[in-house]
Amino acid sequence: MDRVFLVGISVAGISETFDLTELGRLVKTASGKVVGEKIFKIHRQNPALCIGKGQAEELAAIVADLKVSTVVFDTELKPRQQRNLEKMLSAGIIDRTRLILDIFARSAHSEDGKNQVELARLQYILPRLAGKGVAMMQQAGFIGVRGPGEKQIEYDRRKIEKRITVLKRKLKTLAKRRKLRRSKRIKSGIPIIALCGYTNSGKTTLLNALTKARASAKDRLFETLEPLTRRTKIFDRDVIFIDTVGFIRNIPPQLINAFHSTLEEIAPASLVLVVLDASDPAVKPQKKIVDETLKELGFHKIPRIYAANKSDKEKIFCSAGCVKISALYKRGLEELKKHIYEAVM
Ligand code: GDP
Numbered sequence: 001m002d003r004v005f006l007v008g009i010s011v012a013g014i015s016e017t018f019d020l021t022e023l024g025r026l027v028k029t030a031s032g033k034v035v036g037e038k039i040f041k042i043h044r045q046n047p048a049l050c051i052g053k054g055q056a057e058e059l060a061a062i063v064a065d066l067k068v069s070t071v072v073f074d075t076e077l078k079p080r081q082q083r084n085l086e087k088m089l090s091a092g093i094i095d096r097t098r099l100i101l102d103i104f105a106r107s108a109h110s111e112d113g114k115n116q117v118e119l120a121r122l123q124y125i126l127p128r129l130a131g132k133g134v135a136m137m138q139q140a141g142f143i144g145v146r147g148p149g150e151k152q153i154e155y156d157r158r159k160i161e162k163r164i165t166v167l168k169r170k171l172k173t174l175a176k177r178r179k180l181r182r183s184k185r186i187k188s189g190i191p192i193i194a195l196c197g198y199t200n201s202g203k204t205t206l207l208n209a210l211t212k213a214r215a216s217a218k219d220r221l222f223e224t225l226e227p228l229t230r231r232t233k234i235f236d237r238d239v240i241f242i243d244t245v246g247f248i249r250n251i252p253p254q255l256i257n258a259f260h261s262t263l264e265e266i267a268p269a270s271l272v273l274v275v276l277d278a279s280d281p282a283v284k285p286q287k288k289i290v291d292e293t294l295k296e297l298g299f300h301k302i303p304r305i306y307a308a309n310k311s312d313k314e315k316i317f318c319s320a321g322c323v324k325i326s327a328l329y330k331r332g333l334e335e336l337k338k339h340i341y342e343a344v345m
């Protein structure tokens, strides 16, 4: 397995308390093994290296010492910074955007999802093309860039631009089809409940617990990329549940479209059921990101219920205003159903 070192950047003045837990989980999801991490304090970004020259030298020593194969930066790197760092550290350099793109590529199964991810990937590659307009990219995943004998594919600018046009056209057609399906669902008059929340909070597990769905729920970020719809009964009434892609802080700009198109499915919902991982110490900032994203998308007027999931765990960090549940052990679900029933009937 690939040996990964995490790097955080803390810019002086912007007193952002940095935490690399989430980045570590993203790396784990991409099958990388984290062997260490460090946060570098900087005053401003060095245009050539992002971090300072001395810091880069320090990092090079760590990389050699720990036999690190890939360094993952919790920020977006300029193409030049990435190239320089790769040379200086003799290790693969991956930024946050590229990491998330890789994970998305693994999670996309539908035609729509695959097209969205390919488009986002090409949009990421385009400004990173080297001199002659050619970029070499690993075909299978970005982690493990230095893996021996891995297949490389060549991209050139003209081909990429052409492909981007084709993909955009395809996605438009698919969006129309989705819209049609959605309007059918609305016409049926059955209340729609959208499951929203940070990635890995337990949305899919809850969907499975509330309906007869057998969707894949795993301890991996972005296991669900395409919205999944299931019809079921809450007491005597029919309802439709929609499982959506998980939220995350700082969504890479290339992925915002992919995100938004899957989140469009929330629009006709009568209720947003926010699933929080109450056992995560970062539950509060995560709740804030969910609230902000819903607002950005214009869904803040849809009534909302908060479920504090994983409350079976020993330490719980939120409860006020939340319905305490455990989707995994099917606890608190009757209480939750009562709340849902009252909200949508
Ligand atoms: P999603 O990304 O929000 O869809 O999250 P998943 O449903 O895929 O769940 C992520 C992980 O959390 C999985 O490993 C689940 O087994 C675990 N999980 C979900 N609900 C609970 C719960 O109530 N208690 C505990 N202990 N784990 C849970």
Ligand code: MG
Residues within 6 Å of the ligand: 203, 204, 205, 216, 217, 223, 224, 243
């Ligand atoms: Mg899921």
